[in-house]
Amino acid sequence: DLLTMEENRRQRYGHRYGLVVVDLDGFKQINDRQGHPRGDAVLQQTAQLLLEELRSTDLVARVGGDEFVALVFNPDARGLHELVQRLQQRLADATIAASIGSALSEESTSLDQTWAQADAAMYAVKAATRA
Numbered sequence: 001d002l003l004t005m006e007e008n009r010r011q012r013y014g015h016r017y018g019l020v021v022v023d024l025d026g027f028k029q030i031n032d033r034q035g036h037p038r039g040d041a042v043l044q045q046t047a048q049l050l051l052e053e054l055r056s057t058d059l060v061a062r063v064g065g066d067e068f069v070a071l072v073f074n075p076d077a078r079g080l081h082e083l084v085q086r087l088q089q090r091l092a093d094a095t096i097a098a099s100i101g102s103a104l105s106e107e108s109t110s111l112d113q114t115w116a117q118a119d120a121a122m123y124a125v126k127a128a129t130r131a
Helices: 002-013 027-034 036-053 077-093 111-130
Strands: 017-024 059-062 067-073 098-104
Touching (some): 002 017, 002 111, 017 036, 017 077, 017 111, 027 036, 036 059, 036 067, 036 077, 077 098, 098 111
Antiparallel strands (some): 017 067, 017 098, 059 067
16 A cells, blocks of 8 residues: 555656665575474564665565565665665674565556566565575
Protein backbone atom coordinates (compact mmCIF):
# COMPACT_ATOMS: atom_id res chain seq x y z
CA ASP A 1 0.00 0.00 0.00
CA LEU A 2 2.79 2.42 0.85
CA LEU A 3 4.57 1.64 -2.41
CA THR A 4 1.42 2.45 -4.34
CA MET A 5 0.95 5.63 -2.34
CA GLU A 6 4.51 6.72 -3.09
CA GLU A 7 4.05 5.92 -6.79
CA ASN A 8 0.94 8.13 -6.81
CA ARG A 9 2.91 10.91 -5.10
CA ARG A 10 5.67 10.59 -7.70
CA GLN A 11 3.18 10.86 -10.53
CA ARG A 12 1.48 13.89 -8.99
CA TYR A 13 4.44 15.85 -7.60
CA GLY A 14 7.45 14.42 -9.38
CA HIS A 15 9.18 13.15 -6.22
CA ARG A 16 11.46 10.24 -6.90
CA TYR A 17 11.87 7.14 -4.85
CA GLY A 18 14.39 4.35 -4.84
CA LEU A 19 13.66 0.67 -4.41
CA VAL A 20 16.30 -1.56 -2.89
CA VAL A 21 15.83 -5.32 -3.09
CA VAL A 22 17.81 -7.46 -0.64
CA ASP A 23 17.90 -11.23 -1.08
CA LEU A 24 19.78 -13.34 1.46
CA ASP A 25 22.22 -15.77 -0.12
CA GLY A 26 22.25 -19.33 1.20
CA PHE A 27 19.32 -18.78 3.55
CA LYS A 28 17.80 -22.21 2.87
CA GLN A 29 21.05 -23.82 3.98
CA ILE A 30 20.95 -21.88 7.25
CA ASN A 31 17.48 -23.23 7.98
CA ASP A 32 18.42 -26.76 6.85
CA ARG A 33 21.76 -26.99 8.66
CA GLN A 34 21.30 -24.77 11.71
CA GLY A 35 17.53 -24.92 12.18
CA HIS A 36 14.66 -22.52 11.80
CA PRO A 37 15.33 -20.67 15.07
CA ARG A 38 18.74 -19.66 13.66
CA GLY A 39 17.11 -18.69 10.37
CA ASP A 40 14.58 -16.56 12.23
CA ALA A 41 17.43 -14.86 14.12
CA VAL A 42 19.19 -14.06 10.81
CA LEU A 43 15.98 -12.53 9.43
CA GLN A 44 15.55 -10.40 12.55
CA GLN A 45 19.18 -9.30 12.49
CA THR A 46 18.92 -8.43 8.81
CA ALA A 47 15.80 -6.34 9.39
CA GLN A 48 17.49 -4.51 12.27
CA LEU A 49 20.61 -3.74 10.25
CA LEU A 50 18.54 -2.45 7.34
CA LEU A 51 16.50 -0.23 9.65
CA GLU A 52 19.67 1.20 11.20
CA GLU A 53 20.97 2.30 7.78
CA LEU A 54 17.71 3.80 6.51
CA ARG A 55 16.26 7.16 7.43
CA SER A 56 13.16 7.30 9.60
CA THR A 57 11.21 8.48 6.52
CA ASP A 58 12.16 5.36 4.54
CA LEU A 59 10.42 2.00 4.70
CA VAL A 60 11.74 -1.53 4.92
CA ALA A 61 9.61 -4.65 4.66
CA ARG A 62 10.12 -8.37 4.36
CA VAL A 63 8.38 -9.36 1.15
CA GLY A 64 9.30 -13.02 0.90
CA GLY A 65 10.98 -15.82 2.79
CA ASP A 66 14.44 -14.30 2.57
CA GLU A 67 13.77 -11.13 0.62
CA PHE A 68 13.43 -7.57 1.84
CA VAL A 69 12.62 -4.35 0.03
CA ALA A 70 13.40 -0.80 1.08
CA LEU A 71 11.52 2.20 -0.22
CA VAL A 72 13.82 5.22 -0.08
CA PHE A 73 12.07 8.56 -0.35
CA ASN A 74 13.44 11.16 -2.77
CA PRO A 75 17.03 9.92 -3.20
CA ASP A 76 19.47 10.89 -5.91
CA ALA A 77 21.41 8.24 -7.84
CA ARG A 78 24.61 8.76 -5.85
CA GLY A 79 22.83 8.58 -2.50
CA LEU A 80 21.01 5.38 -3.49
CA HIS A 81 24.29 3.81 -4.66
CA GLU A 82 25.99 4.77 -1.39
CA LEU A 83 23.10 3.31 0.60
CA VAL A 84 23.43 -0.02 -1.25
CA GLN A 85 27.17 -0.05 -0.50
CA ARG A 86 26.54 0.65 3.21
CA LEU A 87 23.89 -2.06 3.40
CA GLN A 88 26.20 -4.57 1.73
CA GLN A 89 29.00 -3.72 4.14
CA ARG A 90 26.82 -3.84 7.27
CA LEU A 91 25.42 -7.24 6.30
CA ALA A 92 28.88 -8.58 5.40
CA ASP A 93 30.24 -7.34 8.75
CA ALA A 94 27.48 -9.38 10.41
CA THR A 95 28.43 -12.40 8.24
CA ILE A 96 25.11 -12.24 6.41
CA ALA A 97 25.56 -12.93 2.70
CA ALA A 98 23.15 -10.95 0.55
CA SER A 99 22.64 -9.81 -3.00
CA ILE A 100 21.35 -6.25 -3.27
CA GLY A 101 19.94 -4.42 -6.27
CA SER A 102 18.35 -1.01 -6.59
CA ALA A 103 16.51 1.24 -9.02
CA LEU A 104 15.33 4.84 -9.08
CA SER A 105 11.82 5.68 -10.15
CA GLU A 106 11.64 7.62 -13.38
CA GLU A 107 8.96 9.77 -14.89
CA SER A 108 8.26 7.20 -17.60
CA THR A 109 8.36 4.05 -15.45
CA SER A 110 5.65 2.47 -13.33
CA LEU A 111 6.08 1.00 -9.86
CA ASP A 112 6.11 -2.50 -11.37
CA GLN A 113 8.82 -1.48 -13.84
CA THR A 114 10.94 0.12 -11.13
CA TRP A 115 10.58 -2.99 -8.98
CA ALA A 116 11.52 -5.19 -11.95
CA GLN A 117 14.64 -3.06 -12.53
CA ALA A 118 15.70 -3.36 -8.88
CA ASP A 119 14.99 -7.10 -8.93
CA ALA A 120 17.01 -7.54 -12.15
CA ALA A 121 19.90 -5.61 -10.58
CA MET A 122 19.77 -7.88 -7.54
CA TYR A 123 19.80 -11.02 -9.72
CA ALA A 124 22.78 -9.64 -11.66
CA VAL A 125 24.66 -9.24 -8.37
CA LYS A 126 23.64 -12.76 -7.34
CA ALA A 127 24.85 -14.22 -10.68
CA ALA A 128 28.16 -12.34 -10.45
CA THR A 129 28.66 -13.59 -6.88
CA ARG A 130 28.08 -17.20 -7.94
CA ALA A 131 30.52 -16.85 -10.82
